[in-house]
Amino acid sequence: MFKAPEPGSDFTSNLIPQAEVTAPAGASVADGRWLRVKQRLRAELGEDIFASWFARLDLDSITLGTVRMSVPTRFLKSWLQSHYAERVLATWQSEDETIKQIDIVVRSPVIRPAIAKARVAEQPAATGERRSATTTAPTAASGDAPTGSPLDPRFVFENFLVGRANTLAHAAAKQVAQARRQDAVLFNPLYIHSGVGLGKTHLLQAIAWAISAQDRKVLYLTAEKFMYGFVSALKTQTALAFKEALRGIDVLIIDDLQFLQGKSTQVEFGHTLNALVDSGRQVIVAADRPPSDLESLDDRLRSRLAGGLVVEMGALSEEIRLEILKNRVNLARTHHPGFDVPAPILTFIAETVTHNGRDLDGALNRLLAHSKLTGGPVTMDIAELAVRDLIRPQDMKRVKIEDIQRTVARHFNVSRSDMLSSRRTANVVRPRQIAMYLAKTLTLRSLPEIGRRFGGRDHTTVLHAVRKIESLADRDRTLAEEIEILKRMLVE
Structure with missing residues (x-):
């Protein structure tokens, strides 16, 4: 809530009962003022900003100098309060000098119909306004189908920086987003994986935004939201309607699949995936690892x-990191005109903060906080102090079990197929045990997963091999040196 300074003001407007807040007699007058306020905001801020942040802002009531407005998500409420509350209040006051404060709340689906009756229908939005992808998703008043997870208006294709590490993922995402309903589905499912903060969610939400502007139904869900929807449907005995609604959409987007838990939930997701793919509907999935590693x-x-x-999205290159920083600084200047970061400092951050895009955001937020709170310029000393805990040691090269098998087989002059076979001759058993040992020490894979990768062996076999090689390496210096050589070959 934002209000103009006034002695004796309080927060009691939030506690006024709904029947007292809405005044049917003045509803049409209030709506006329609200329409003019929106027209002013659109003219002052531009169509893109208005469509991103104000298209889903609705007027609920005007009472005792307080304008109560609502939005569908907490994120949107927080952003509007932080960046546009003063402008919205000033615009309202230009229409009505008695307005003293504005109150932005997250609207509840339970009381929303009652509030809507007190307002006249608004005019259609201007052509080109972006709609939320969640509004095009299958929904039901009884809660039979899940509503989509919130979308960030910043996560569109226009804001996505393309580099060598994400070119293929970006191209595939654009191809899927631009496809029309009658077009044949080329990539199904499209599976994008990468570490955290490298742009997976940005790409998925960009697809959702693009498709929501077409005549296709799209549903963007996190794995957690999918699980919650399915469990809720089971509890309310509406599981059948839940399934039918999901399978009636054109594009299903699931983010963070690695968090999908529960046997029944996984079975239902599998059935939904099969039904959509078999019927020619598009499915897009993102996770932090490839499908084979989702144990x-x-x-x-x-x-x-x-x-x-x-498709894998690799680590951000230094050039992309620098472009991200420049874009973030330009965005910050729209709300904080005095904020400036010299080019050498941006280069320093791009060179040293290498882990992911979120760390870059964290670094700039710290510099912005210093600039706003102290009023001083951003210097190199300040930057080094601000980002020192974000400078991480270079990550060890990601080692794959297949690479270990090939390297060990080549080193000991045996074939990889022999290592995966059931042969138990000495010239095969020892390399196999060494490869299992390296798989356990150089990767994060579990013993059962390693066993599956070595010809479907039991986890106890892997554990025996690991302990055997550890014991031999303690006594045999030659073997220990060979293992160190293999490790260097794999991680360098």
């Missing part, structure tokens, strides 16, 4: 995910 998922589900287009 908690059923083998059939992993196989189905791997059967589409699997």
Whole structure:
């Protein structure tokens, strides 16, 4: 809530009962003023900003100098209060000098219909306004189907920086987003994976925004939201309607699949995935690792995910990191005109903060806080102090079990197929045990997963091999040196 300074003001407007807040007699007058306020905001801020932040802002009531407005998400409420509250208040006051404060709340689906009756219908939004992808998703008043997870208006294709590490993922995402309903589905499912903060969610939400502007139904869900919707449907005995609603959409987007838990939930997701793919509907999935490494998922589900287009997004290059920083600084200046970061400092941050895009945001937020709170310029000393805990040691090269198997097989002059076979001759058993040991020490894979990668062996076999090699390496210096050589070959 934002209000103009006034002695004796309080927060009691939030506690006024709904019947007292809405005044049917003045509803049409209030709506006329609200329409003029929106027209002023659109003219002052531009169509893009208005469509991103104000298109879903609705007027609820005007009472005792307080304008109560509502938005569908907490994120939108927080952003409007932080960046546009003063401007909105000033615009309202230009229409009505008695307005003293504005109150932005997150609207509740329970009381929303009652509030809507007190307002006349608003005019259609101007052509080109962006609609939320969640509004085009299948929804039901009874809660049969989930509403989509919130979308960030900044996460559009126009704001996505393309580099060598994400070119293929970006191209595939654009292809899917631009496809029309009658077009054949090329990549199904499209599976994008990468570490945290490298742009997966940005790409998925960009697809959702693009598709929501077409005549196709799209639903963007996190894995957690999917689980919550399915469990809620089971509790309310509306599971059948939940399934039918999900399978009636054109594009299903699931983010953070690695968090999908529960056997029944995974089975239902697998059925939904099969139904959509088999009927020619598009499915897009993102996770922090490839399908084969999602050990908690059923083998059939992993196989189905791997059967589409699997694309990895690599680490951000220094050039992309620098462009991200420049864009963030320009965005910050729209709200904080005095904020400036010299080019050498941006280069320093791009060179040293290498882990992911979120760390870059964190670094700039600290510099912005210093600039706003102290009023002093951003210097190199300040920057080094601000980002010192974000400068991480270079990550060890990500080692794959397949690379370990090939390297060990080549080093000991045996074939990889022999290592995966059931042969138990001495010239095969020892390399196999060394490869299992390296897989356990150089990767994060579990013993059962390593066993599966070595010809479907039991986890106890892997544990025996690890302990055997550890014991031999303690006594045999030659073997220990060979293992160190193999490690260097794999991680360098």
